[in-house]
Amino acid sequence: MATQQAPSGTKQNGSNGASRGPVTQGGRNWKDAPEHYSETPDWKDGTTKFLGWFSVGLGLAELLAPRQVAKLVGIEDEDEHVGTLRTFGIREIAAGVGLLTRPKPTYWLWSRVGGDAIDLAFLGRRMRDETENNNNAKLLAATLAVLGVTALDIMQGAKLTSEKLPAQGHDEGSFQLSPGDDGTVHLAAQITVGRPVAEVYEFWKDLGNLPRFMGHLESVRMTGAGRSHWKAKAPAGLTAEWDAETIEDRPNEYIAWHSLEHEAVDNLGSVTFVQAPGDRGTEVHLEMEYHPRGGAVGAKLANMFKKIPQAALSADLKRFKQMMELGEITLSDPTAAKGMQPGQPPKQGDLKD
Amino acid sequence: MRANCWEGAKHLKVETVPDPKILNSHDVIIKVSSTAICGSDLHLFNGFMPTMEHGDILGHEFMGEVVETGKNVKKLKVGDRVVVPFPIACGVCYNCKKGMTSLCENSNPNAHIAEQMMGHSPAGVFGYSHMLGGFAGGQAEFARVPFADFGPLKVPDELSDEKVLFLTDIFPTGYMGAEMCGIKPGDVIAVWGCGPVGQFAIASAKLLGAERVIAIDRFPYRLERARTAGADVTINYEETSVIEALKELTGGRGPDACIDAVGLESHAPGVHGLYDKAKQSMRWENDRIAALRQAIMTCANGGTVSIIGVYSGFADKFPIGSVMNRSLTIRTGQCHVHRYMQPLLERIQKGEIDPSFVISHTMSLEDAPAGFDIFTHKEDECNKIVLKTGMTH
Numbered sequence: 254m255a256t257q258q259a260p261s262g263t264k265q266n267g268s269n270g271a272s273r274g275p276v277t278q279g280g281r282n283w284k285d286a287p288e289h290y291s292e293t294p295d296w297k298d299g300t301t302k303f304l305g306w307f308s309v310g311l312g313l314a315e316l317l318a319p320r321q322v323a324k325l326v327g328i329e330d331e332d333e334h335v336g337t338l339r340t341f342g343i344r345e346i347a348a349g350v351g352l353l354t355r356p357k358p359t360y361w362l363w364s365r366v367g368g369d370a371i372d373l374a375f376l377g378r379r380m381r382d383e384t385e386n387n388n389n390a391k392l393l394a395a396t397l398a399v400l401g402v403t404a405l406d407i408m409q410g411a412k413l414t415s416e417k418l419p420a421q422g423h424d425e426g427s428f429q430l431s432p433g434d435d436g437t438v439h440l441a442a443q444i445t446v447g448r449p450v451a452e453v454y455e456f457w458k459d460l461g462n463l464p465r466f467m468g469h470l471e472s473v474r475m476t477g478a479g480r481s482h483w484k485a486k487a488p489a490g491l492t493a494e495w496d497a498e499t500i501e502d503r504p505n506e507y508i509a510w511h512s513l514e515h516e517a518v519d520n521l522g523s524v525t526f527v528q529a530p531g532d533r534g535t536e537v538h539l540e541m542e543y544h545p546r547g548g549a550v551g552a553k554l555a556n557m558f559k560k561i562p563q564a565a566l567s568a569d570l571k572r573f574k575q576m577m578e579l580g581e582i583t584l585s586d587p588t589a590a591k592g593m594q595p596g597q598p599p600k601q602g603d604l605k606d
Numbered sequence: 607m608r609a610n611c612w613e614g615a616k617h618l619k620v621e622t623v624p625d626p627k628i629l630n631s632h633d634v635i636i637k638v639s640s641t642a643i644c645g646s647d648l649h650l651f652n653g654f655m656p657t658m659e660h661g662d663i664l665g666h667e668f669m670g671e672v673v674e675t676g677k678n679v680k681k682l683k684v685g686d687r688v689v690v691p692f693p694i695a696c697g698v699c700y701n702c703k704k705g706m707t708s709l710c711e712n713s714n715p716n717a718h719i720a721e722q723m724m725g726h727s728p729a730g731v732f733g734y735s736h737m738l739g740g741f742a743g744g745q746a747e748f749a750r751v752p753f754a755d756f757g758p759l760k761v762p763d764e765l766s767d768e769k770v771l772f773l774t775d776i777f778p779t780g781y782m783g784a785e786m787c788g789i790k791p792g793d794v795i796a797v798w799g800c801g802p803v804g805q806f807a808i809a810s811a812k813l814l815g816a817e818r819v820i821a822i823d824r825f826p827y828r829l830e831r832a833r834t835a836g837a838d839v840t841i842n843y844e845e846t847s848v849i850e851a852l853k854e855l856t857g858g859r860g861p862d863a864c865i866d867a868v869g870l871e872s873h874a875p876g877v878h879g880l881y882d883k884a885k886q887s888m889r890w891e892n893d894r895i896a897a898l899r900q901a902i903m904t905c906a907n908g909g910t911v912s913i914i915g916v917y918s919g920f921a922d923k924f925p926i927g928s929v930m931n932r933s934l935t936i937r938t939g940q941c942h943v944h945r946y947m948q949p950l951l952e953r954i955q956k957g958e959i960d961p962s963f964v965i966s967h968t969m970s971l972e973d974a975p976a977g978f979d980i981f982t983h984k985e986d987e988c989n990k991i992v993l994k995t996g997m998t999h
Contacts, residue, residue: 447700533700564718575712578698583752584629585730587659587740588715595661596733596740597609598626598750 300409304365305352307402312345327391328379337375344368362410369403438543440563444570447534448577450526454505456577457524457537466572466582468565481510483520493518519544539570608995609663609746610974615653618975623663626742626750631678634754636690640767641668641744643974643991644775645801646916648982649870650735655918657719657737666692666732667774668744669767672754681755688758690751691943692775694730694741697756708940713752714739723919728940745974747995759947762955768962769954771992772806777961778946780806780867781813783914786937787863789814794856796820796904797837798897799867799915800828802964802990805835807865807914809959812836820855822848822897824873827987834963852904860906868897869915893921902928913938964990970997 314322319338320331328334348368351361376396379387446453456462460481464470471484471492479499484492495516501509501523509523520543527536572582590599609623626635644667649655669689672682682688694714695707702710710729714720719737720727733743742750751758761770780803787795795816797804800823811819821832821840829840841851852861874896901911902925911934929936953959966989969977977991 445700447698564721567721568718571712571717579632579696579712581630583696583712583715583730585715585739585741586626586629586750587736589629593659594740595611595659596736597611597661597663597742598624600624601627604627604629 300405301352301358301362301413304362304402304405304409305349305358308345308349308352308365310349312342312347312349315339315342315345317342325391326376326395327388329386329388334379341368341372341375344371359410359413362406362413365406366403366410369399369406372399373403440541440566441539442563442566442570443536443538444567444574445529445533445536446574446577450505450528450535453535453537453577454508454526457508457526458502460499460510466576467569483512495520537570537573539566541566607747608971609742610665610971610993611660612650612658612662612664613660616651618651618664618978620972620974621661623661623746626748628674628676629750630752631676632753632755633676634672634679634682634751634758635674636668636670636688636744636749636751636758637673638668638670638744638747638749638995639687640670640771641665641746641971641993641995642771642774642776643745643977643981643993645803645981646734646869647978649916649918651978651982652871654870655735655737656723657735659736659740662733662735662740663742663746664733665743665745666734667771667776668732668749669761669771669774670749672758673748675754679754682758682760686758686760687763688760689770689773689947690732690744690749690758691773691778691947692732693728693940693943694732694739694752695757695944696753702756702944705942705945706939707942707944709942716740731940745971745993747971757944759951761951765954766962768965768992769960770951772802772961772964772990773943773947773950773954775941775943776803776964776990777806777950778943779803779914779941780808781810781946781950782939782941783807783865783867783912784810784814784816786912786914787811787814787816787865787910789816789863791815792817793862794818794820795863795865796822796852796861796901797832797865797867798822798901799869800825800832800837800840801867803914804828804865804867805831805964805989806961807867808832808835808837811865813953813958818855820852820861825984828984828989831964831989848900849904856906860904861909862906863910863912864901864905866898866901866911866913866915870894870917870921872896872898872915893917893919895921895924899923899925902934905932905934907932908934910935910937914941916940965992967991968997969993970999971995972999 315338319335319342322338323331323334345368348361348365351364352358355361373396376392376399380389380392459475460473461475463473469485471486473484474482476482481497481499482494483497484494486492495512495518497510497512497520499508499510501507505526507523507525509521512518512520520541522541525538527538529536575582586596586598587594589605590603591605592603594603607623607625608620611619611621611623613619628635647664650658650664670687672684672686672688675682675684691707693708693710695702695710696712699711701707708729714727714730716736716739717727723737728738730739730741732741732749733745759773784795784807787793789795789811793816795811795818797807797811797819800821804821808819808821818838819836821829821837822843823829823832823840824842824844826842829842832840839855841848870893872894874894897915898913905911913936928934954961966987967977967980969991971993974993977993980986980988981991
């Protein structure tokens with residue numbers, strides 16, 4: 254039901270605004286929502302899985318049978334290096350587990366490369382050390398094998414690094430949307446409001462109401478004939494202005510608007526209203542998309558809109574819900590004040606207007 | 607005005623700060639007459655709650671007189687004497703209408719912060735970190751109270767502050783803890799944590815018809831107070847094995863319901879305790895759950911574990927296997943105070959209970975930091991401290 258992330262590598266139902274996915278059809282009922290909602294694509298290809306199991310296998314061998322492993326790679330005096338090999342074993346197992354369990358194990362692959370470097374240095378020393386009576390042919394074979402694995406590690410590491418998905422370690426369950434290849438920023442948020450659909454639709458239809466709860470908008474004026482003039486706030490007191498038109502308006506179901514062709518910022522917004530289950534009221538599903546258009550101005554504006562995170566849009570919708578259910582936005586002492594404020598009454602001059 | 611402000615872990619200071627203002631049209635300003643220090647305030651004091659800022663005013667148990675009303679306030683008038691429930695609730699959202707006021711959907715302006723930690727945000731709370739709204743607390747001379755027609759309860763003049771103050775938090779919390787046990791005739795209830803909340807839970811369990819109430823703590827003076835509150839048996843866990851004792855006291859069945867009135871700073875002797883403490887000191891784990899683990903493991907098959915001790919984040923080694931395989935029910939939540947205030951006030955008026963029994967110390971607001979100190983160290987047989995404005999040192 255909600256919109257998926259848009260990783261650049263995977264297929265989408267078309268990436269231009271008008272015919273993208275189920276949202277733009279509007280009038281969705283929660284009963285039509287897909288049964289299984291998958292947020293993170295499965296990352297592991299065969300090579301990564303192989304490297305993971307290889308690490309675990311090698312690690313176990315080094316940990317549990319270090320003497321045999323030493324003999325195998327050509328080290329004559331097995332007992333001398335038992336401790337070192339066991340340590341290598343623990344490192345390998347850790348890397349293997351990381352590779353097999355993390356959805357996008359970029360750092361684990363690079364850590365394998367580090368481990369490979371240590372292995373190569375170790376084998377190199379054994380070859381050069383005259384006091385040890387090592388089998389250099391076997392050592393050389395082992396070194397070549399490690400070099401081969403290193404090459405694989407570097408290849409996979411580079412591949413995962415270049416993919417534009419959240420890095421390993423990030424919570425896979427949350428929406429962390431990063432710009433697509435062309436710098437598109439796509440945000441989605443939703444809220445359930447305890448008011449009838451018609452009332453919620455009427456309020457939203459006048460886009461001039463949006464700045465009352467949307468933090469990044471300074472003003473929106475309906476200028477007639479389905480047109481509107483938007484003014485947004487940017488950091489350091491800058492503003493951006495553009496004209497937009499309402500491209501679709503299905504009463505009590507769906508409203509979509511799009512900035513005009515010639516504008517420097519390409520902003521597509523849509524809101525869908527759905528009857529919530531039971532007596533919960535109305536579900537409001539909001540989507541905003543920003544494409545930068547060419548030129549220096551476009552790039553600057555694109556940067557500005559990249560800074561409107563998912564959470565800010567969610568917070569906007571919470572304020573919208575307060576407006577509809579309470580008639581005003583709930584304030585606490587810090588949120589009523591300009592700037593940073595502890596949990597104590599602000600001084601008179603510090604209150605926001 | 608004077609207010610008790612958080613200036614870092616274990617560092618409180620009573621400072622002069624601006625007076626509160628009406629910010630929303632349903633606000634009132636209260637002149638605080640009495641306020642109290644809560645066990646959960648100690649988690650703020652000891653630095654276990656994230657999102658505290660220097661200068662935050664603490665305190666969520668307070669009462670007083672209305673001195674100013676917002677333009678849309680209809681029920682309350684200047685001069686009314688009220689007790690204020692600690693969760694801030696609008697009264698019109700879905701959860702408020704269901705009576706779950708500590709889950710109000712509209713009262714936390716910083717909901718997005720709480721969402722990061724918990725998935726969804728609960729209601730805003732007075733004086734309990736920015737994650738829950740950053741509202742100024744009531745350990746002060748004045749307090750701003752939002753949604754004034756829905757929250758505060760008018761109290762009759764013939765009941766002194768000491769008799770009604772605890773309707774703000776700890777009496778309803780203890781009562782809800784007992785209520786969540788689903789007490790049936792013949793039930794044996796065990797309560798971990800014999801602080802004031804545990805004492806109210808014990809008293810409430812008896813009011814609700816428990817056959818036998820077993821109280822568990824390590825301080826003899828708290829076990830004595832538990833007995834006064836109505837406990838039939840007390841167990842000092844530093845002297846007796848709780849697991850053995852509970853088996854004996856229940857003929858091998860275990861308690862029918864277990865109440866955790868301890869929360870995240872659970873104290874445990876032995877290795878488990880050290881493990882939890884070490885991890886907590888590194889902030890790798892917020893919450894210590896020694897008491898909760900024991901409550902779960904000892905609970906009778908098919909029983910209920912009622913959690914009213916406050917937790918904030920994540921804990922290790924949760925016995926989910928014991929819960930699942932033995933059909934345990936876990937019921938929990940920050941107390942939905944609003945729905946209990948009137949019924950419990952009536953019990954007080956009928957003489958069924960006098961909540962002032964928990965008070966051990968009365969101090970001036972100016973001495974609040976010292977109060978926190980003796981409360982957290984359980985010195986001077988400290989049980990519940992009431993702070994008075996308008997009282998000198």
